[in-house]
Amino acid sequence: MEAIEVRxxxxxxxxxxxxxxxxxxxxxxxxxxxxGPNGAGKTTTVEILEGHRRRSGGDVTVLGEDPGTAGRxxxxxxxxxxxxxxxxxxxxxxxxxxxxxxxYPDPRAAAEVxxxxxxxxxxxxxxxxxxxxxxxxxxxxxxxxxxxxxLFLDEPTTGFDPAAxxxxxxxxxxxxxxGTTILLTTHYLEEAEALADRLAVLAGGLIVAEGTxxxxxxxxxxxxxxxxxxxxxxxxxxxxxxTELIRHLVKIDADLTTLTITRPTLEDVYLNLIGAGR
Ligand code: ATP
Numbered sequence: 051m052e053a054i055e056v057r058x059x060x061x062x063x064x065x066x067x068x069x070x071x072x073x074x075x076x077x078x079x080x081x082x083x084x085x086g087p088n089g090a091g092k093t094t095t096v097e098i099l100e101g102h103r104r105r106s107g108g109d110v111t112v113l114g115e116d117p118g119t120a121g122r123x124x125x126x127x128x129x130x131x132x133x134x135x136x137x138x139x140x141x142x143x144x145x146x147x148x149x150x151x152x153x154y155p156d157p158r159a160a161a162e163v164x165x166x167x168x169x170x171x172x173x174x175x176x177x178x179x180x181x182x183x184x185x186x187x188x189x190x191x192x193x194x195x196x197x198x199x200x201l202f203l204d205e206p207t208t209g210f211d212p213a214a215x216x217x218x219x220x221x222x223x224x225x226x227x228x229g230t231t232i233l234l235t236t237h238y239l240e241e242a243e244a245l246a247d248r249l250a251v252l253a254g255g256l257i258v259a260e261g262t263x264x265x266x267x268x269x270x271x272x273x274x275x276x277x278x279x280x281x282x283x284x285x286x287x288x289x290x291x292x293t294e295l296i297r298h299l300v301k302i303d304a305d306l307t308t309l310t311i312t313r314p315t316l317e318d319v320y321l322n323l324i325g326a327g328r
Contacts, residue, residue, distance in 0.1 A: 052111070053078045053200050053231040054099060059108035061094050061255075068094045070255035071108070076248075078199075081222065081232045083242040086252035087324055092235040093133055095252070096204050099233070100130050113200055126154050129198030131189050131206050133235075139178030143169055146177060147191050154196030166224075167191045168217050183209040190218065194225065201225065203234035207241060219244050239317040253324045267319040279308040 054076035061069040069091040076082040084092050097103035098110060101117035101124075110117060115124050141149065144160055151157035164173050167187040172180060177188060186209050193201060203222075207215045215238075222245050226232060236242055242249050243263045250260040251267075259267050276295055277286045280302075289295055292311055299306065 051078060051114075052076060053080070053113060054082075054233065055109075055111040056095075056099070057109040059095065059098065059110060060106045061091070061098060061103070062106045068255055069098075069105075072252070072255075072257050074250065074257070076231060076233055078231050079226070079229050080247045081226050081234070081245050083246035083249040084233065084235045084252060085237075085239070085242055085249055085320060086235075090252040091255040092252055093204055096202055096233065096235060100128065100202050101125070102130075126196060127199045129193040129196055129201040131193035131201075131203045133204040135185075135189050140176060142174050142176055143180070143188055143191075144173040146188060147195055150192045151195045156197055157195050158197055160195070163191045163195045166194070166221055168214065183211060183214055186210060187214065187218075190221075194221075198230065200231045200233070203232065205235055205237065207236070207238065215241070239315070239320055243316045251320060251323050259323045263316055266316065267323045269314055269316070269319045272314050272319070275312045277308075277310045277312075279305050 052075050054074060056072060056074040059069055059072045059074070060067070072095065084095065086092050094103065098105045099112050099117055101112075101120055104118060112120070113124060113127055117124075143164060147160040147163055151160055161170075161173070164170055167190050169184065169187050169191065172184060177185060180188065186206070190203070190206055193203065207218050210218060219241070222232060222234075232245075234245070246263055248260070248262055249266060250257050252258070261267070264270050271290075273288055273290045274292045275286060275288050276292050277284065278299060279285065287295060299309070
């Protein structure tokens with residue numbers, strides 16, 4: 051059964067059609083990433099799926115219910131990390147996590163959640179005394195404290211330092227391994243590559259490509275650029291499959307210490323898809 055099923059979703063704001071008829075399926079247990087430039091319609095889509103925004107048209111089913119009409123029991127099964135949150139700054143981290151845990155029937159222990167997001171040392175600090183990245187980690191803690199079946203993460207790692215981002219990736223992998231379905235938006239292509247089983251690219255309110263990180267936009271068939279030096283001269287060849295060329299280079303005793311094989315990164319493919327490729 052699908053965790054999320056979207057058919058012909060549309061959203062029109064006064065004077066602007068932000069989502070123009072998209073189809074989307076996310077299977078239970080999957081990590082799905084929604085990519086796209088600023089203003090593409092990602093947050094609008096995610097907010098509709100969360101039941102935080104009304105749609106203008108189309109069919110949406112999330113955990114078997116229409117988020118536009120689903121009630122509290124449904125809400126307790128999902129976790130949400132919004133793009134912008136206004137933290138209750140006068141509470142400590144532990145107080146805030148315990149407070150939100152109280153809304154759920156089977157929450158995780160506050161200390162466990164705080165540890166999972168790497169804030170144990172800050173548990174007794176007031177939220178307003180935290181750095182931007184640390185506050186974002188509180189947002190993530192609040193999103194997972196209710197042990198959600200489905201977790202929505204809208205640009206979850208904005209402001210994270212590289213070590214915190216890696217720690218967050220481990221957390222997402224652990225949640226996914228427990229069977230949590232995860233829908234995330236991100237502008238970090240390496241994040242999408244590290245986490246997503248599948249991804250979709252949204253541009254101008256439409257899905258322009260969908261696939262796995264390895265196959266998106268024909269990436270798997272896009273060949274490789276092989277570079278090496280031969281007799282002190284730099285050489286480069288673009289090939290579909292480098293095997294034969296490498297055999298040849300070995301045979302002619304080329305200097306393989308200079309050999310590089312590069313393929314398009316997910317970012318290269320993405321930029322091409324949204325029409326910003328070089
Ligand atoms: P970002 O990457 O910047 O977060 P996004 O893909 O999440 O962008 P959305 O926030 O969904 O994009 O916005 C899609 C479009 O709808 C944008 O052009 C935005 O200006 C417009 N929009 C969003 N919210 C509203 C609103 N409440 N009223 C009117 N227009 C809106």
